[in-house]
Amino acid sequence: MAAQNEIRAKPVPRPGLWALTVVAVLVAAFLAWTFASSPNVHWDVIANYQFADAILQGLLVTLKLAVICEITGLLLGIGLAVMRLSSSRVLSWLSGIYVWVFRSVPLLVQLVLWFNLGLLFPHIGISGTSFVVETNDIITGFVAAILGLTLHEAAYNAEIVRGGIAAVDRGQVEAAQALGMNRALLLRRVVLPQALRVIVPPAGNQFISLLKNTSLVAFIAGGDLLSTAQNIYSGNFEIIALLIVASLWYLLLVSITSFLQGRLERHIGRSSAHSTKPRRDEPAPAAVAGA
Amino acid sequence: MSTLLPESVQEAGILTIATDAQLPPNNFVGPDGKTIIGVSVDMGNAVAKALGVKAKFVNTKFASLITGLQAGRYDIAISGVTDTAERQKQVDFVDFIESGQVFIVPKGNPGKVDSQDAMCGKTLSLVTGTISVDLAEAQSAKCVQAGQGQVTILKFPTVADALLQLTNGRADANIANLGKAAYQSKESGGKLEVAGKPFATSYDAVAVKKGDKEMIAALQYGFEQIIKDGTYQKILEKWDVQDSAVDKVVVNGGDSLEGSTS
Numbered sequence: 001m002a003a004q005n006e007i008r009a010k011p012v013p014r015p016g017l018w019a020l021t022v023v024a025v026l027v028a029a030f031l032a033w034t035f036a037s038s039p040n041v042h043w044d045v046i047a048n049y050q051f052a053d054a055i056l057q058g059l060l061v062t063l064k065l066a067v068i069c070e071i072t073g074l075l076l077g078i079g080l081a082v083m084r085l086s087s088s089r090v091l092s093w094l095s096g097i098y099v100w101v102f103r104s105v106p107l108l109v110q111l112v113l114w115f116n117l118g119l120l121f122p123h124i125g126i127s128g129t130s131f132v133v134e135t136n137d138i139i140t141g142f143v144a145a146i147l148g149l150t151l152h153e154a155a156y157n158a159e160i161v162r163g164g165i166a167a168v169d170r171g172q173v174e175a176a177q178a179l180g181m182n183r184a185l186l187l188r189r190v191v192l193p194q195a196l197r198v199i200v201p202p203a204g205n206q207f208i209s210l211l212k213n214t215s216l217v218a219f220i221a222g223g224d225l226l227s228t229a230q231n232i233y234s235g236n237f238e239i240i241a242l243l244i245v246a247s248l249w250y251l252l253l254v255s256i257t258s259f260l261q262g263r264l265e266r267h268i269g270r271s272s273a274h275s276t277k278p279r280r281d282e283p284a285p286a287a288v289a290g291a
Numbered sequence: 292m293s294t295l296l297p298e299s300v301q302e303a304g305i306l307t308i309a310t311d312a313q314l315p316p317n318n319f320v321g322p323d324g325k326t327i328i329g330v331s332v333d334m335g336n337a338v339a340k341a342l343g344v345k346a347k348f349v350n351t352k353f354a355s356l357i358t359g360l361q362a363g364r365y366d367i368a369i370s371g372v373t374d375t376a377e378r379q380k381q382v383d384f385v386d387f388i389e390s391g392q393v394f395i396v397p398k399g400n401p402g403k404v405d406s407q408d409a410m411c412g413k414t415l416s417l418v419t420g421t422i423s424v425d426l427a428e429a430q431s432a433k434c435v436q437a438g439q440g441q442v443t444i445l446k447f448p449t450v451a452d453a454l455l456q457l458t459n460g461r462a463d464a465n466i467a468n469l470g471k472a473a474y475q476s477k478e479s480g481g482k483l484e485v486a487g488k489p490f491a492t493s494y495d496a497v498a499v500k501k502g503d504k505e506m507i508a509a510l511q512y513g514f515e516q517i518i519k520d521g522t523y524q525k526i527l528e529k530w531d532v533q534d535s536a537v538d539k540v541v542v543n544g545g546d547s548l549e550g551s552t553s
Contacts, residue, residue, distance in 0.1 A: 116455060116459055118460060119455075218447075223446070230448075231420060234421075235375075235378075237377075238381065
């Protein structure tokens with residue numbers, strides 16, 4: 001629009017903004033320096049433990065749990081959201097109950113219950129046959145962690161996906177129905193692609209909280225990143241140093257996640273660029289509606 | 292009133308003591324669900340009284356226990372903490388309980404864990420950061436060297452979580468000092484029992500901010516008083532841990548005991 005007649009506009013001078021920027025930078029630098037130079041932050045200890053075997057093993061457990069449970073939790077969550085919005089009252093109701101239960105029961109309680117399932121059911125299988133196994137042999141700490149985290153994540157993801165689907169304009173659905181699309185096709189072609197743009201930011205948030213929720217597996221001898229750091233500091237009392245070691249790893253993991261999330265958002269945004277904000281160098285959307 | 296305590300404590304008349312109330316019989320929440328009771332609490336109260344002040348207990352988690360001490364939020368910490376050479380780099384210890392370690396096992400000792408060598412190939416369910424973990428790890432290395440199975444160690448944040456795995460059948464034994472083990476097996480209602488002879492003697496200690504000489508001297512004096520007048524012995528008897536008595540409180544004695552660890 002403005003591209004045709006270039007106007008040489010001088011920005012309005014904003015001394016207040018400049019002053020504020022300088023103050024903010026100074027405060028940030030002061031805080032960073034105070035923290036870094038504090039004699040109570042033992043940087044030598046931090047350097048010693050940052051790449052220690054035990055810490056790296058804990059990091060691997062945290063990564064494994066987060067990635068596996070994100071995938072399983074998201075798949076189950078999508079299923080639950082579709083059930084919730086289905087025309088079958090029973091399915092919708094069951095999905096609602098699931099979300100209610102698994103958002104209500106604290107994750108910690110769930111993990112401990114799964115891990116100690118053997119107290120309630122010492123054996124799993126069909127009685128009277130040879131298909132009977134010890135519960136403790138099947139529900140290892142890792143399996144209990146996967147179960148608890150997946151079921152918990154699924155409940156939250158179901159709500160995120162449901163919100164995304166609900167955000168798609170009703171008119172779109174009606175139009176697709178008028179074209180004779182069946183429900184499955186309508187979901188795949190019309191609803192989900194649009195819902196995805198609404199779903200990705202909160203889903204990314206949810207993944208980051210999952211990354212840190214893995215630390216609750218300490219209660220079932222899980223050995224994740226944070227509990228490994230805790231194991232070490234309860235022995236040597238270098239509490240702050242070990243907490244910083246763990247935090248630096250979480251910072252890195254969350255940075256990578258945020259980067260990937262940004263890429264994903266841009267990717268999804270591109271496919272629907274014409275329907276949202278027009279780019280400056282492109283004609284207005286109305287003009288390409290027929291293209 | 293004693294003038295040994297740091298001035299700030301004398302002025303306030305209150306000795307603030309941090310404890311992580313999940314370790315019976317040392318420091319744990321009583322049947323009313325809120326009052327902290329146990330050996331540590333009785334000792335803290337008695338020592339404070341001998342020094343002419345009142346003890347105030349604050350229930351906090353382990354991480355805040357030590358950092359709070361270093362930051363001056365609490366005067367001292369009494370929380371069933373074991374004095375070790377490594378920990379002495381961060382805090383000072385006034386040692387007031389001396390005890391060997393034994394095994395807590397499920398009734399009948401199905402895993403037959405009754406000595407350190409019997410740990411080979413077995414699963415131990417322990418509390419994070421306790422010296423029991425160091426002992427089990429050291430034994431595991433010995434087992435492997437002798438061509439026997441390693442010791443599988445499961446680590447939990449609290450005693451309750453660790454002992455649950457004995458009842459659950461996931462672990463063969465837990466290691467605790469004699470007093471704690473006797474108390475736990477008694478409280479379990481016959482589900483757990485004590486096994487083996489005491490080994491690896493260690494001190495439970497009051498943790499003091501590193502270099503707080505005034506506080507250390509005051510605590511030593513306080514303990515001497517309650518040992519002399521018999522209060523100390525009475526407290527140990529009350530909690531059925533009289534075998535853990537020391538003749539004399541020492542400062543940072545964990546180091547000297549390490550040699551006797553076998």
